[in-house]
Amino acid sequence: MDSYEKFISDLKRVFDLDLTGYKRPQMERRINSLMRVLSIPDYENFVIKMKAEQQIFNRFLDHLTINVSEFFRNQAQWDVLKEKIIPNLIKNNTELKIWSAGCSTGQEPYSLAMLMESSFPSIKYSILASDFDIRVLDKAKAGIYSEREVAGMDKKFLERYFQKKEEQYLIKDDLKRKITFKKHNLITERFDKGYDLILCRNVVIYFTEETKAELYKNFFNSLNPGGILFTGSTEQIVTAREIGYSSAAIFFYQKPDHQ
Ligand SMILES: C[S@@+](CC[C@H](N)C(=O)[O-])C[C@H]1O[C@@H](n2cnc3c(N)ncnc32)[C@H](O)[C@@H]1O
Incomplete structure (x- = not known):
């Protein structure tokens, strides 16, 4: 299991967030860009931070799942x-x-x-x-x-x-x-x-x-x-x-x- 796969499995275990079935390159890019912004060096530290601070976890979710919607879209x-x-x-x-x-x-x-x-x-x-x-x-x-x-x-x-x-x-x-x-x-x-x-x-x-x-x-x-x-x-x-x-x-x- 490489570090990304371990991260995905930690997300499931710790946060009940299952991202299996999502395109890895896109996800990796998005996750890595957020880690850079937050100055988090690796996935392991990212999990620790998200566990400690709900706000960081929320920020991660916002970044990951684009929730934009509108009434009568299209x-x-x-x-x-x-x-x-x-x-x-x-x-x-x-x-x-x-x-x-x-x-x-x-x-x-x-x-x-x-x-x-x-x-x-x-x-x-x-x-x-x-x-x-x-x-x-x-x-x-x-x-x-x-x-x-x-x-x-x-x-x-x-x-x-x-x-x-x-x-x-x-x-x-x-x-x-x-x-x-x-x-x-x-x-x-x-x-x-x-x-x-x-x-x-x-x-x-x-x-x-x-x-x-x-x-x-x-x-x-x-x-x-x-x-x-x-x-x-x-x-x-x-x-x-x-x-x-x-x-x-x-x-x-x-x-x-x-x-
Ligand atoms: C961009 S919004 C679309 C909202 C609305 N359907 C629209 O077209 O305006 C995408 C939504 O899909 C949800 N989503 C993504 N993956 C999902 C999954 N595996 N199961 C359930 N919902 C999921 C996200 O949480 C997000 O709220």
Whole structure:
């Protein structure tokens, strides 16, 4: 085991952070650049420092897992979701089971809930929102966003689903109640089944090709027949056909109905 592998195994043992399945060169570069900034000489010392100071561990997580998110990220694709994908899904379903996988600070699941409430008010739905980083999940659960974070969002949504308090925007409780937040690691934990729609967007950038292939296969198995996987705007699934997906639209992958 070389020093990097030992570091990855220490992260798992000490912090319950499992980074197996992530691309080593990219990870190594990011980790080493942070160690330089913090003047930490080697991995061993880095683990000791992170154990001693929660702040350093948080800094490491921030540096490593890019948590950036926004409401209705890549609006054009949300338009396709609203105009084509969901209308098709509800032709055969009275209730939609939705999963926002890698939900970060909550903008994605809240966007989903706002879309369902405003455009499909008679359709029942449930949203599971998961991430492996509990700090982002805490922010997601709190549902408190700054002026900058809600900038650019349709004013109608802002008025209907947020409450303004001083300089902050709070998601109203009714909307919050539509979402179940859960800590879940997409690489190491098992998946539930029976989803009609899964969103996994801007999550897999550091995953190895094998990990991605495995993940997209697991999503396939978690979808109901006819169900849809919605990916990020730079994420094409190279193994889509092999797994069995067909294309419902660009960045929307469908599990065939007849399976
Ligand atoms: C850039 S954010 C994407 C947020 C949202 N999906 C979007 O598109 O705006 C990526 C999120 O994936 C999460 N993530 C990375 N690896 C993960 C894993 N193995 N299991 C669960 N979540 C993971 C990170 O913690 C981070 O919050």
